[in-house]
Amino acid sequence: MKxxxxxxxxxxxxxxxxxxxxxxVVPILVVLMASFMQTDGFGGMFMDxxxxxxxxxxxxxxxxxxxYETIKFAVLTLIFSSVIGFWVAYFxxxxxxxxxxxxxxxxxxxVPFWTSNIxxxxxWIPLLGKEGLINRALLELGLINHPLEFLLYSSFAVVVxxxxxxxxxMIVPIFNSMARIDKRIIEAALDAGxxxxxxxxxxxxxxSKSGIALGAIFVVSIVMGDFFVVxxxxxxxxASVVGAxxxxxxxxxxxxxxxxxxxxxxxxxxxVALILRIVNIRREIAR
Amino acid sequence: MTKATKHSKISRRNFLxxxxxxxxxxxxxxxxxGFPTIWAQEIKDIELRHVGVSYSVVKAIGDQAAKDLGFKVxxxxxxxxxxxxxxxxxxxxxxxxxxxxxxxxxAAKRGVIQGIEAKKIKQFDNFLPIFTxxxxxxxxxxxxxxxxxxxxxxxxxxxxxxxxxxxxxLTNVPQVYNAxxxxxxxxxxxxxxxxxxxxxxxxxxxKAAILDVPAIGIMDAALCMESAGLIKYxxxxxxxxxxxxxxxxxxxxxxxxxxxxxxxxxxxxxxxxMAAGEVVIQSMWSPAVAAVRVKQIPCVxxxxxxxxxxxxxxxxxxxxxxxxxxxxxxxxxAYEYMNWYLEGWQGxxxxxxxxxxxxxxxxxxxxTATEWAYWYEGKPAPEGxxxxxxxxxxxxxxxxxxxxxxxxxxxxxxxxxxxxxxAYMNKRWNDFKVA
Numbered sequence: 001m002k003x004x005x006x007x008x009x010x011x012x013x014x015x016x017x018x019x020x021x022x023x024x025v026v027p028i029l030v031v032l033m034a035s036f037m038q039t040d041g042f043g044g045m046f047m048d049x050x051x052x053x054x055x056x057x058x059x060x061x062x063x064x065x066x067x068y069e070t071i072k073f074a075v076l077t078l079i080f081s082s083v084i085g086f087w088v089a090y091f092x093x094x095x096x097x098x099x100x101x102x103x104x105x106x107x108x109x110x111v112p113f114w115t116s117n118i119x120x121x122x123x124w125i126p127l128l129g130k131e132g133l134i135n136r137a138l139l140e141l142g143l144i145n146h147p148l149e150f151l152l153y154s155s156f157a158v159v160v161x162x163x164x165x166x167x168x169x170m171i172v173p174i175f176n177s178m179a180r181i182d183k184r185i186i187e188a189a190l191d192a193g194x195x196x197x198x199x200x201x202x203x204x205x206x207x208s209k210s211g212i213a214l215g216a217i218f219v220v221s222i223v224m225g226d227f228f229v230v231x232x233x234x235x236x237x238x239a240s241v242v243g244a245x246x247x248x249x250x251x252x253x254x255x256x257x258x259x260x261x262x263x264x265x266x267x268x269x270x271x272v273a274l275i276l277r278i279v280n281i282r283r284e285i286a287r
Numbered sequence: 288m289t290k291a292t293k294h295s296k297i298s299r300r301n302f303l304x305x306x307x308x309x310x311x312x313x314x315x316x317x318x319x320x321g322f323p324t325i326w327a328q329e330i331k332d333i334e335l336r337h338v339g340v341s342y343s344v345v346k347a348i349g350d351q352a353a354k355d356l357g358f359k360v361x362x363x364x365x366x367x368x369x370x371x372x373x374x375x376x377x378x379x380x381x382x383x384x385x386x387x388x389x390x391x392x393x394a395a396k397r398g399v400i401q402g403i404e405a406k407k408i409k410q411f412d413n414f415l416p417i418f419t420x421x422x423x424x425x426x427x428x429x430x431x432x433x434x435x436x437x438x439x440x441x442x443x444x445x446x447x448x449x450x451x452x453x454x455x456x457l458t459n460v461p462q463v464y465n466a467x468x469x470x471x472x473x474x475x476x477x478x479x480x481x482x483x484x485x486x487x488x489x490x491x492x493x494k495a496a497i498l499d500v501p502a503i504g505i506m507d508a509a510l511c512m513e514s515a516g517l518i519k520y521x522x523x524x525x526x527x528x529x530x531x532x533x534x535x536x537x538x539x540x541x542x543x544x545x546x547x548x549x550x551x552x553x554x555x556x557x558x559x560x561m562a563a564g565e566v567v568i569q570s571m572w573s574p575a576v577a578a579v580r581v582k583q584i585p586c587v588x589x590x591x592x593x594x595x596x597x598x599x600x601x602x603x604x605x606x607x608x609x610x611x612x613x614x615x616x617x618x619x620x621a622y623e624y625m626n627w628y629l630e631g632w633q634g635x636x637x638x639x640x641x642x643x644x645x646x647x648x649x650x651x652x653x654x655t656a657t658e659w660a661y662w663y664e665g666k667p668a669p670e671g672x673x674x675x676x677x678x679x680x681x682x683x684x685x686x687x688x689x690x691x692x693x694x695x696x697x698x699x700x701x702x703x704x705x706x707x708x709x710a711y712m713n714k715r716w717n718d719f720k721v722a
Contacts, residue, residue, distance in 0.1 A: 041710065042396050043375045062714055065721040131564045149493065153549045153565070232556075235549025236499040237542075239720035247501060247717065250368025251709040252375070252393070 028265070034258035043252035053259035062244070063260075067267075070241045073155070073230065074223040077162040081219055082212055084163065085170025089211070090204070093178040094186075109171055112164075121161045121229055128152040128160070153235025161233045162223055169222070170215035177211030178204065213279035217272050224268050333620045334359040339370050339385020342554065342574070342642075343463050343605035347675075348633050356627055358620055367500065374399055374610075383621060384608045388438030389502075389705040391458040391608060395447055400608040402444035402456030407622050410629035410646045417696060418461050418604075418645055419453065426697045432506065432524025432704035435461050435604040459606030460625045461645040463637045466600030466695045467507075469589040470561060470571030470579070480589040482598055483507075484515035486568055492546050496560050496569035497538075499550035501716035503703050506601050507570040508534050510700070514597050524704045528711055535715040539722040550720075554578075561586055573641040576688070581680055588688035592698045599700025600689075604645075638662045639675040643692060665691030 003011070035053055037045045057063050088109065096102040112120060127133050128151040135147040150156050181204065189199050227243035241264050248257035337344050341364040349362040365373060371393060374384045378399040386394060394400045405411050417423045421436035430437055439461070440454040449458065471480050476491070486495055486507075498504040509526070512518040518533050520526060526534070541547065548566050551557045558578045560566045571588070579586035593599040607625050609618070627633075634650025637643070639658065644650040651659055661668040665687055672681040689695045706712055 041707075042393055043371075044397065060714070062718055062721070066717070069721055125559070126563070129563050129565060149548075231552065235496075236551065236720065237547070237549060239717050243720075244717045247368070247713050248710070249372060251502065251705060251713055252371070253710045253713070256710065 031258045031261050034255055035262045037255045037258075039253060039255050041253075043254070045254055050255075053255045054263070056256065057259055057263055063263075066239060066241045066244055069230075069238055070224060073158055073162060073240075074220050076159045077166060077223050078216055078219050080159065080163045081167040081170045082215060084167050085174055085215060086208070086212065088167075088171050089174040089178050089208075092175055093181075094204075106171075106175060109168060113168055117165060118228075120165060121232060124157065124161055124164070124233070125152065128157055153233070153237055155234065155238060157233040157235075158230055158238065161229050162226075165229070166219045166222060169218035170212070173214035173218075174208050174211035177208045181207050209279045210281050213275050213281055216275050220271050220275070221268055224264065224271070329616060330356075330358045330620060332358075333617055334361060335382045335617070335621060335624055336361045336363060336380070337383040337385065337607070337624075338363045338365060338373060338381045339605065340364065340367055342640075344385050345636070348628075348636055351632055351636075352624060352627050355632075356620075356623055360624065374608075378610050379612050381610050382613060382617065383624065384610055385605050386459045386608045387603060387605055387703050388433035388435055389703060391438045391606065392433060392449055393705065394608060395441060395449060395458050398445070398447055399611055400458065401611045401613065402441045402446065402458070403460060403609055403622075403625070404444075405455050405457055407626075408457070408460060408629070409626050410649060413629075413646050413648050414461070415645055415647065423697055424693055428697065429599065429602075429700045429702070430524075431522050431700060432601075432702035434602070434702045435464065435606070459608040460628070461604050461606040462628050462633065463642045464602065464604035464645065465573055465642045466602050466689070466699050467570070467572050468591045468600050468689070469568060470557070470576040470586055471568040471589060472561065473585050473587045475567040480568065480587070481591060482514050483510040483591060485589075486570065487511045487515060487541060487546065489544075489546070491568050492544065493548055494565075494567045495547055496549045496551055496557070496566045497547060498557075498570045499552045499720075501713050502705055502709065503601065503603075504550070504570075505531070505534060505712055505716065506701055506704070508538055510591075510598070510601065512537055523701045525706050526708065526712070528708055531708060531712050531715055535719050538719045542719060542722050573688075577641055577674070577680060581674065581678060590689040590694075590698075592694070593700055599698050600695065601701055601703065602696070602699035603703040636675060639673075641687075643696070647692070661685070661687055663692045665689075665694060 034045065036049050036051070038048045038050050038052075039045050092102050092106055096105060125132070129135070130147040130149065130152070132152065134151060135144075138144045139147065185203060186199055189203060194202070225242055227240045227246055230238055230240040231243055241260065245257040245260035245264075248254075248260065335358065337349060337360060344362045344364055346362045349360040353360040367387070367390075370385065371390045374381055374386075374390070374394055375397050384390075384394065384400065386400075391400075411419075415423060417428050418435050418439055421428050421430065421434060428434060428436065437451075438449055439457055439459070440450040440452070441456040441458055442448075442450040442454050444456055446456070450456075469480055469483065469486055471485075473479075475494075476485070485491070486497070498507055505526070506523055509518070509520055509523045509530075512534055513520055513523070517537060518530065520530055549560060551560055551569070554572065554575050557569060557571050557575045560569060561571070561575075561579045562582050562584050573588050576586050576588040591598045591600060607628065609621055613621055629646045629649060631644075631646070631649035631651070631653045634644025634646060635653030635658075638650055638654060639662070641662070643663075647663060651663075654662070657668055657670045658672065660666040661672050661681070667684045667686050668681055670683050671679055672685065674680045
């Protein structure tokens with residue numbers, strides 16, 4: 001028996017579909033349906049098509065404040081993690097001559113990730129607190145008179161924790177795309193009289209774009225979908241989109257929470273689409 | 288109902304054993320070698336899943352129950368909101384649900400629990416009247432919010448609405464409760480705190496924290512506002528939109544002025560905030576105050592006795608509910624399990640954490656005279672007090688903050704609840720969070 005090219009293609013996608021349909025598509029559809037339902041306020045839901053859940057979201061100033069906060073964290077985290085990730089990857093690929101050492105150092109980057117997210121986040125608290133290591137050191141050195149309060153339970157602390165957690169998601173894809181840059185191109189550029197800055201600007205940066213874009217997708221979608229880091233590191237002083245609808249679920253306001261979840265999903269998809277628009281990952285990877 | 292209990296000399300367990308034995312004999316073996324063996328055979332495959340919050344559903348208690356009763360008990364912990372969601376959306380994955388009063392109301396309404404027959408609860412007559420009649424030593428217990436008494440009764444086994452006044456069916460069997468107030472550092476706060484308004488006093492700007500669980504955080508906030516004379520409430524346990532707005536607006540004002548260093552959601556966070564010197568005053572739970580003191584850091588639990596219609600503790604109570612799917616032997620085992628809770632071992636265990644047992648008369652049997660004097664009578668401890676793991680906690684002569692059991696419980700002014708305007712309140716609470 002000979003299968004057509006088309007049929008083979010479909011067969012190849014079956015494993016992926018077998019995972020995506022029951023664990024992603026179906027739940028999303030359920031949430032989508034719930035977002036158009038009504039509730040009796042005690043966890044009961046009944047099918048009576050309504051747009052009031054969405055109307056409530058778009059007319060509430062709370063929604064905009066929440067998105068402002070969450071997007072602010074996503075953008076800040078994206079900037080810091082991509083700058084740090086880029087330089088770490090650059091160092092590993094172009095400055096460490098021995099590929100074995102480069103690989104070893106690359107693995108060292110992952111060491112902090114052998115512990116859980118939560119532990120990594122919480123370990124910042126004794127460091128950044130009012131009576132934490134940094135404040136104590138600064139006080140004893142006489143550089144400050146009062147402990148710096150902005151270090152912990154602030155937006156600063158949230159961004160620190162996110163950058164710490166997510167930079168690895170930048171390093172890996174950027175490392176991968178940089179490692180595939182042919183070193184001879186750079187030698188040729190040097191021979192042709194290009195400055196280091198030109199090499200960075202005209203060769204390395206454009207050729208690492210796909211890595212940066214992939215990393216950005218990870219970082220943006222993780223930050224947008226997180227509420228725990230914000231809750232702990234801001235000391236409850238800031239809220240997040242997910243945190244807000246998690247609390248809706250807590251008081252059994254399912255349709256409201258579902259509508260918020262749908263809005264967030266659409267927004268994150270748009271953000272990912274925008275990133276893909278800027279960098280054509282498929283073409284870059286096929287290269 | 289009460290009479291029936293007194294007359295039934297055969298305990299449930301003996302009855303079951305006998306029943307099992309008869310069944311065994313009827314099966315034709317003819318040789319009855321020992322009833323307990325047969326009972327053990329019948330129950331050894333039973334597993335009860337008790338699900339609820341960590342301070343109420345405790346593994347050590349489940350292990351002891353399993354040891355004493357001979358069947359398997361699995362304790363699973365979830366936070367308050369995850370727990371009620373689990374009970375409602377996946378009722379079949381739970382056998383015993385641990386419920387607060389407001390959760391009992393919701394679970395009944397959703398039809399996921401079955402009524403508990405009061406006369407099958409052996410210690411029912413020894414329950415403190417706080418639960419059964421809403422009073423203690425003749426003093427009416429506050430009913431703002433949803434009190435354990437208000438959430439206790441159902442008219443029939445499958446009623447979906449709570450019943451006002453006494454009845455033969457229960458939504459839950461209360462097992463642990465307490466009165467919450469403020470914790471503070473006596474070395475950093477210059478006077479003894481007895482009023483909630485100190486929590487929002489500008490003196491403690493940047494050094495105060497509040498509980499960030501909207502449903503109960505708002506009540507702590509309301510107690511502060513009421514105490515400071517800023518807002519008057521009809522019912523702090525069920526606020527109107529206007530009252531919610533005023534309370535949240537004031538909270539936002541305080542937050543913008545930098546009053547709150549942080550907010551906390553878990554027991555550990557509150558201990559951490561206080562122990563690390565981040566805050567000097569915050570709404571706090573009694574065992575959390577004890578946990579700070581174990582670290583050799585002075586911390587006091589403020590006695591906020593009611594006065595002039597203000598102040599008072601915020602009370603909470605957790606009880607065990609029976610999920611609707613329980614039948615037959617598993618249901619019998621669940622009754623056994625609930626009855627075991629009230630026999631004293633568990634009561635003594637939770638008392639050492641600073642919580643209370645609804646049947647102190649049995650808990651007393653499992654406590655030393657020293658522990659009883661300290662935890663319940665509010666007397667100076669005749670000897671040193673240790674925590675549940677034997678770590679020394681208080682020196683001899685120490686008096687428990689807030690005094691005796693009856694002093695504390697009769698000064699509860701509102702109970703944990705879910706307000707009618709919960710959805711609106713939640714939204715406003717998030718306004719406070721992002722402000």
